[in-house]
Amino acid sequence: MPRKGMRSICFNSKTSSFSMSGYSSPARNSISTGTPRRNFSESLIEQSIEAATVLINKWNPETSTYAKVTSLFHESKSEAMQFIRCVNDLQKSMHALVTENSTSEKLVHAQNLMQIAMKRLQKEFYQILSMNRAHLDPESVSARSSRASARSSISDFDDDGSVSHDDEVRNVGDSIDEVEEVSSIAMTDLRSIAECMISSGYAKECISIYKIIRKSIIDEGIYRLGVEKISSSQINKMDWEVLDRRIKDWLEAVKVSMTTLFNGERILCDHVFASSDSIRESCFTEISKEGATLLFGFPELVAKSKKSHPEKIFRVLDMYTAISTNWIEIDSIFSFESTVTVRAQALNSLNKLSDTVRSMLSEFESTMQKDSSKSKIHGGGGVHTLTLTTMKYLSLLADYSNILADIFADWPPPPRSSLPESYFESPSTDDSPAPAISMRMAWLILVLLCKLDGKVEHHKDVCLSNIFLANNLNHVVSKVQTSNLKYLLGEDWIAKHEEKVKLFAANYERLAWGSVIATLPENPTATITPAQAKEIFRKFNSSFDETCRKQSSFVVSDPKLRDEMKVSLARKIVPSYREFYDAHRSNVVGERNVGLIVRFAAEDVGNYLSDLFFGNNNNSGSTSTSVSSANSSSHERHSWSRGKGLFGSKG
Structure with missing residues (x-):
């Protein structure tokens, strides 16, 4: 010395x-x-x-x-x-x-x-x-x-x-x-x-030792947490699985670094050099600035990357959440003027992540808008892949409603003139997310419903069209009810769309089964001649057999809706037919080929109706008595994470 x-x-x-x-x-x-x-x-x-x-x-x-x-x-x-x-x-x-x-x-x-x-x-x-x-x-x-x-x-x-x-x-x-x-x-x-x-x-000698030893600890800690210096070009070349692992490591690194690594170093530095504010600041800044800037710079690189994958938006939202929920600690730990660049980097990453989320949602909407309205309705009128992927996507996004409310707080909403007034009537509570994100979700669902309407607009089979709309809208409502979308859209929205599901089901019933119901007299027990009874049986047999054969391929995916539709049909057909059957079967007993005249017992009609809407594709025979319900959910087996078509292929 x-x-x-x-x-x-x-x-x-x-x-x-x-x-x-x-x-x-x-x-x-x-x-x-x-x-x-x-x-x-x-x-x-x-x-x-x-x-x-x-x-x-x-x-x-x-x-x-x-x-x-x-x-x-x-x-x-x-x-x-x-x-x-x-x-x-x-x-x-x-x-x-x-x-x-x-x-x-x-x-x-x-x-x-x-x-x-x-x-x-x-x-x-x-x-x-x-x-x-x-x-x-x-x-x-x-x-x-x-x-x-x-x-x-x-x-x-x-x-x-x-x-x-x-x-x-x-x-x-x-x-x-x-x-x-x-x-x-x-x-x-x-x-x-x-x-x-x-x-x-002898301050110089003291702080020199401190900086060398403590910086090595911070740098080693950052490295052990999986945070390394990386470039945008390296990220763009990564497979999604590799980048996803890095993002997960980063999320854990932020948690640990805020609660222990940087927090502990700030505590130690403040304590050891309590006698001098300038020394405390100098030491902590030189020890932590490089590692912290590296840590909070990673989300910006991910946000700016060209990597495309269905799950990317959720990882971006996770990173945004990690920074925003730790902001108080970030601001407190890096409160020195000389660490302003750390705070600035964290804020810049938040801004870039926000831009990415808004851009990806806009791209998502654009992709839905471009979906061909002439694409084939899925067999049996079940839930369309577009509906499955969209509602899975939106229900997962709803888990980030508070974060999305921040991101879209200053973002212009969709044109009010483009939305029905009902979208603006949902009750709001003091603890509900900002209206901006509620409006955004309502708009995206409306875009989906418009695309579904477009798919049936020129379809020849109106019965199938109504089954299709009932299935898809029911799936939309179900996903809303069982996710945080429920709090964003409100009970009024759910009630209005449940009524629309019932309307589609009623339309299907009227169009598909109206002819069967019409074959039965208003007063099934009224006195008629054997010839009249024979003609009514003949008309019912023909209409019921033909309708069952046509409807046997139709599917209602949701068990509750399926049961409701079958019960509604059974109430309109089975009691009337049973009364007519019991009152007039004896009138045709003496006829030749009576088995062809009275083909269905009342119990048979109920059994045939109970086997509807499972998606049986065997149209060669008349009615089917046993059908597996496995087909009803066949389209739901499409993995949302694949994201093919609507969301693009894996990166």
Whole structure:
């Protein structure tokens, strides 16, 4: 260590590369007028220098093998605190001497002692940081309740300005476990050494050691969390599965870094250098800025990447959520002016992620709009792939409703003139998300329904068209009811669209089964001739058989809707037919080929109706008595994550 000028040591807390702002020791203030302390007698100065000579030389690694291989703070805590007090007293003596005679031999001797002491403390500072890496890891440090408590929990000083170490250790040991106790002791020792070296004008040497060791810990922590420097071109070349794993690693990294890594480092830095705001800021910034900027820069690269995949929007929303929910901690941990670039990077990533979400939803809408309205209605009128993929997509998006409300808060909504007034009548509550995202979801569903209407507009089979619309709208309503879309669209929206489902089902019933119902007389038990009874049986047989054969391929995917439709049909057909059958079957018993005249018993009609809407494709025969219901959900087996057609192929 180079020999320093005497006046520099005594009066200046600066070094060649660092200036301490806002710090001054009581001793320095007491002589700022140039007048020595009158109660600091010459004998006390001599005693102070003599005591310092004995203790400092004892721990001089240049003259003592014992001192060279032994740690003062580890060997004897009480002697370590005595060493700190001796250095502080020596500093006071030097202040007093320099005002009397700046060239005195005592002052030269004191200066030599101070340099030896600083070498010792520099060595101790390094050893404590190095040997306690495990106990000074951010997780252990961040276990302390807060930075504020960390800075104030050990704020009781002795009259000479040193920390009352024994009292602190006793208090700490009563409240925290053994690991945290070791961490707290190491932090206290570091603070004692740092304050002593800083007040003696050796700040540069102290903080240099601190920055080197602690930055390596932060850099290693960031690397272990899976955050590495990466370029946009590298991301664009990655398979989606690889990028997805990196995003998941990043999400975990943000959680850990905010609760332990950077939080713990800020706590430690604030505590060790509590005596100087400028040193705290300088140390923490140099230690954490690079790693934090790397951490919060990754989402921007993902947002700007050209990678296309159905799940990308959800990963983007996850990253947005991670930053926004941790913003208070980000703003608090990186509150220094010199860490403004970290906060700016986090905000920039939020903005880029927002732009990406809005762009992807616009692209999603555009893709739906471009879907060909002439594409074939799926066999049996079941739920269309467009409906399945769209509602799966929107119901998952609804889980991010609060985040989406933020993203779309200042984004212009779809033209109000394009939406039915019913979309604006849903009740809102104080805790519901902002109307902007509710409007956006309602609009996207409306686009879907319009595309479904377009698919049946020119379809020849109106019965199939109504089954198709009932199935698809029912699926839409079901997904709304069983997801957070329910809170975005409201109960009125659900009720109105449930009525539309019933209307489509009623239309189907009237169009498909109206002819069957019409064959039965209004008064089934009225007296008629055998010939009239025979003709009614004949018409019913023909109409019922033909209708069942046509409807046997139709499917109603939802079990509840399927049962409701079958029950409705059965109520309109079975009771009337049973009454007619019971009243008039005897009139045709004597006829030849009576089995052809009365083909269906009342129970048979009910059984045939109960087998409808499972999607039986065997049209060669008449009615079917047993059909598997497996086909009803065949289209739902399409994996949404494939995203083919509507969302594009995997990246």
